[in-house]
Amino acid sequence: MDKKILQIHSSPHISSGAGVDVIMRNVVYALLPVVAFSIYAFGLAALFTLMAAVLSCLLTEHWLCKWSRQTTSVNDWSVAITGIIYGLTLPPNLPLWMTLIGGVIAVSLGKFIFGGLGYNPFNPALVGRAFLQAAFPTAMTTWSAAFGAQRFTSLPASTLTFPLTSPQYDSLSGATPLAAMKFNQQPTDAMDLLLGLTSGSLGETCAVLILLGGLYLIARNMMNWRIPVGIFFTVIVLSALFHFANPHRYPDAVFMLFSGGLMLGAMFMATDMVASPITNLGCFIYGALIGTLVVIIRLWGGMPEGVMYAILFANAVSPHIDRFIQPTPFGHRS
Amino acid sequence: MSTKPGEIIVTGPKDTDEFIKGVWAQNPVFVQVLGMCPTLAVTNTASNALVMGLATAFVLLMSNVLVSSLRHAVPKQVRIASYVAIIATFVTAVDYIIQAVSLEVHKSLGAYVSLIVVNCLILGRAEAFASKNNLKRSIYDALGMGVGFTLALLCLGVVRELLGNGTFFNLSVLPGNFQPWVIMLLPGGAFFVLALWMLLINRLKQGGPRD
Numbered sequence: 001m002d003k004k005i006l007q008i009h010s011s012p013h014i015s016s017g018a019g020v021d022v023i024m025r026n027v028v029y030a031l032l033p034v035v036a037f038s039i040y041a042f043g044l045a046a047l048f049t050l051m052a053a054v055l056s057c058l059l060t061e062h063w064l065c066k067w068s069r070q071t072t073s074v075n076d077w078s079v080a081i082t083g084i085i086y087g088l089t090l091p092p093n094l095p096l097w098m099t100l101i102g103g104v105i106a107v108s109l110g111k112f113i114f115g116g117l118g119y120n121p122f123n124p125a126l127v128g129r130a131f132l133q134a135a136f137p138t139a140m141t142t143w144s145a146a147f148g149a150q151r152f153t154s155l156p157a158s159t160l161t162f163p164l165t166s167p168q169y170d171s172l173s174g175a176t177p178l179a180a181m182k183f184n185q186q187p188t189d190a191m192d193l194l195l196g197l198t199s200g201s202l203g204e205t206c207a208v209l210i211l212l213g214g215l216y217l218i219a220r221n222m223m224n225w226r227i228p229v230g231i232f233f234t235v236i237v238l239s240a241l242f243h244f245a246n247p248h249r250y251p252d253a254v255f256m257l258f259s260g261g262l263m264l265g266a267m268f269m270a271t272d273m274v275a276s277p278i279t280n281l282g283c284f285i286y287g288a289l290i291g292t293l294v295v296i297i298r299l300w301g302g303m304p305e306g307v308m309y310a311i312l313f314a315n316a317v318s319p320h321i322d323r324f325i326q327p328t329p330f331g332h333r334s
Numbered sequence: 335m336s337t338k339p340g341e342i343i344v345t346g347p348k349d350t351d352e353f354i355k356g357v358w359a360q361n362p363v364f365v366q367v368l369g370m371c372p373t374l375a376v377t378n379t380a381s382n383a384l385v386m387g388l389a390t391a392f393v394l395l396m397s398n399v400l401v402s403s404l405r406h407a408v409p410k411q412v413r414i415a416s417y418v419a420i421i422a423t424f425v426t427a428v429d430y431i432i433q434a435v436s437l438e439v440h441k442s443l444g445a446y447v448s449l450i451v452v453n454c455l456i457l458g459r460a461e462a463f464a465s466k467n468n469l470k471r472s473i474y475d476a477l478g479m480g481v482g483f484t485l486a487l488l489c490l491g492v493v494r495e496l497l498g499n500g501t502f503f504n505l506s507v508l509p510g511n512f513q514p515w516v517i518m519l520l521p522g523g524a525f526f527v528l529a530l531w532m533l534l535i536n537r538l539k540q541g542g543p544r545d
Contacts, residue, residue, distance in 0.1 A: 109526065113533075131526075134517035166513040 020117070023222045023273075024077035030213035031084050031268065037209050038202040042092040043151025045144070045159050046202050052096045053087030054080060056103025064112045078117050082106060085268055086125035088203025089261065089308070090132075093144045093169065095161035098136055102128040122315045123272040126308050133308070139167055143176055143199045176200045177259040178304040181251050193258035204261040214267035223271050226280055230287020231266040231294070232257060238295040250299060262294060265307035275315040282321045289321075290314045349474050356478025363486035363528075364535045368455040373487060374524040376446045380503050383491025384484065385439050389432065389447060391480025393424045394456050395473065401464040402472035408465075417460040418451070425450045455483060486531075493527050494518045 038046045061079040065072040073079070086106050090099060106128025111120040133140045144156055158167035177188035177198050192198050196206025203210070217223040239256040242249075256262070270276065270290055277286045290310045297306025362368045372390065377383040400420045401408075408416045429447045433440045440447065450456065459479055464472040495501055498518030500508040517523040 109529070113529075131517065134520065134522055135515040136513065137516055139513075164513060165509065165511040 018222070019076075020078060021076045024081050026217065026220055026222050027081050027268070028077060028084065030216045031081075031088070031203075032213075033209040034088060034203045034206065034213060034264070035084065037196060037206045038088060038092075041146040041196060041205060042144070042202060043148065044153075044155050045092045045151065048096060048155065048159060049090055049092065049094060049099050049202060050084065050087040052099040053090065053103050054083035056100045057083030057086065057107045060104045060107040061112065064108060070116075073117060076117070079107060079111075082111070082124045085123075085203075085264075086128050088264060089125065089129045089201050089269075091140060091143050091200075092146075092202055093142065093156040093158045093167075094132075094139055095158055095167045097161065097163035098132055098139060101135075102132040105131045118274055120274050121319075122312055123269050123275050126269055126312050126315075129308055130312060141179075142167075142169055143179075144169075145199050146197065146205060176304065177255070178298065181255070181259070182298075182304040185248075187251060187255060188259065190254045190258060193255070198259075201261060201264075204264045207258040207263045210263040210267050217267075223267075224276070224280070224283050226283035227271050227276060227287045227290075228266040230284045231262070231270060231291040234288045234291025235262065235295055238292065239299075242295075242299065256295070256298065260298075260305045261307040265311055266290070269307075270311050270314065272315070275318060277318045277321045277325070279322055279325045279327055282318070282325045285321050285325065286314050286318055289317065349471050352471055352474035353478035353481075356475060356480070357482040357485065360479075361482040361486055361535070362455045362479050363483060364532050366455075366458075368458060369453045369483065371449060372446050372453065373490065373528065374521050376443055377487050377490035377494055377524055377527075378498065378519045379442075379495040379501075380488060380491040381439070382442055383487040385432065386443060386446065387480075387484025387487040389428045390450055390453060390456070391476075391484055393421060393428055393450050393453075394459060394480045394483075395476040396424045397421045397456055397460055398464040398472040398476035399469065401460040402467060402469045405465045413465065414457075414461070417457055417465075421456050421460070422451050455479065489531050490524060490527050493531075494523055498523065 035050060038050070057079050058074055062072050062074045065074070083103060086103060087099070090102070106124045109131075110122055110124030110127030111117065114120050129140075139158075142158075157170045161167040175183075177193060177200070180186040180188065188198055194207050196209070198205055214223065214228060218225045235256055236253045239250065240253040243252045251259075266287075270287065277283050290307075293310035293313060294306050297303065297309060356362070360366055363370075363373050369390070372386050376386045397417070397420050401417055404416070425448065428450065429440075432443070432447060459475060463475045467475070492502065495503075495518075496507070497515040499514055500506065500512040515523070518527070
């Protein structure tokens with residue numbers, strides 16, 4: 001931010017100092033434990049994937065700003081957040097060239113084409129991931145087990161796949177808890193889900209650290225707590241109902257809450273300030289919509305996980321939610 | 335009809351300008367954004383795109399010729415119905431021709447050959463151009479729009495087939511271990527590719543970024 005000695009503008013004159021860069025830097029702090037854990041759990045593969053994700057997002061933003069002769073907006077950290085969150089949603093052994101392509105798509109088609117920060121109708125990180133999911137469905141659903149013995153000394157064979165060629169996987173292992181539940185009716189221990197001892201996308205495994213990061217942001221008033229609360233409440237109520245009706249067919253609420261990308265999605269992706277509703281009631285409705293969609297996709301959809309599509313769909317709906325929940329202006333008489 | 339033969343409505347010094355107009359300045363897909371249904375649905379391979387483009391161009395040419403020739407004979411009140419009848423006739427002919435030439439291509443295009451009838455590009459040119467211009471200009475217009483449409487479909491088809499399948503007109507051009515981009519064969523990929531082509535073409539038209 002450029003500093004001026006004399007500021008001439010209308011009110012407000014007192015600000016909390018929380019500009020885009022301050023909030024975004026705090027989101028980075030909140031994400032750091034998750035990032036550290038993913039590197040601990042998946043080793044070099046996580047480190048390289050995250051670096052490629054962040055780098056591709058930063059470079060795309062910088063280059064596009066230069067191309068359109070704007071001041072570069074890399075410094076406000078928002079695109080770094082996009083890169084980190086995008087990287088955290090990827091499977092650990094994804095080829096790096098796919099990571100790079102997804103990052104370019106995320107920033108260029110998810111954000112910049114709509115006018116940059118503040119104008120993106122969807123969460124850019126999820127746009128990148130959705131593109132990869134649709135383009136390379138096999139690579140995006142091949143998971144490696146966490147805590148592999150050689151994770152700090154060697155990379156998986158698939159990570160360094162030559163650009164545009166098909167990846168070769170050295171071992172097909174590590175179904176995610178959701179996939180194990182969906183295809184084999186095999187539940188995972190709740191403690192493993194909480195502590196992140198399972199397989200999954202880089203940043204989605206450890207529910208405790210994600211919750212901590214989210215709580216930090218809520219405590220600093222940098223995130224609307226109504227969105228995650230709305231999501232969690234809906235998912236708990238709906239999945240508890242279905243589990244009560246048929247415990248053999250449907251997983252219990254604790255499993256639904258802590259498995260897959262629900263924690264990460266609810267805390268860090270659904271709460272994207274641009275793509276979520278403005279009004280408080282709207283945030284509850286938005287959260288409830290995401291929760292309902294997640295339960296529907298997980299229980300009856302063809303895929304084991306649906307958080308990404310649920311959030312993208314709710315992003316598309318959020319302006320309409322705001323339109324229908326117009327707050328009454330001060331002094332308004334009906 | 336109040337329009338007299340030879341009266342110039344679309345300004346342009348030469349008749350051949352009508353041809354260039356359809357290919358570039360008023361390209362049906364990239365500029366007018368007409369006929370999106372075949373553009374997004376059947377451009378998953380370059381050959382499908384080519385056949386679709388040529389079939390549309392043929393129908394467009396014939397309908398423009400007939401509409402322009404009959405422009406004084408058709409009463410104004412029933413002109414749209416008569417255009418549709420003319421277009422439907424040629425679409426049926428094209429449908430049978432494609433079936434006769436290659437049943438395989440006909441199957442891969444599916445219902446989209448019949449749907450040329452409702453391609454708003456053809457009806458649009460009949461109403462906006464052929465019914466108001468003489469035969470020669472109408473032919474140039476149809477040729478330009480037809481070529482522009484075919485080229486645009488090819489632009490999409492080539493990219494989508496190359497990334498989605500690793501082939502170019504069914505010839506394998508990329509190494510065997512190429513990883514196909516499944517999204518390119520789905521309609522979603524068509525939206526992405528179309529948007530990027532439009533971006534490129536708008537950029538070329540402007541000759542530089544806006545300030």
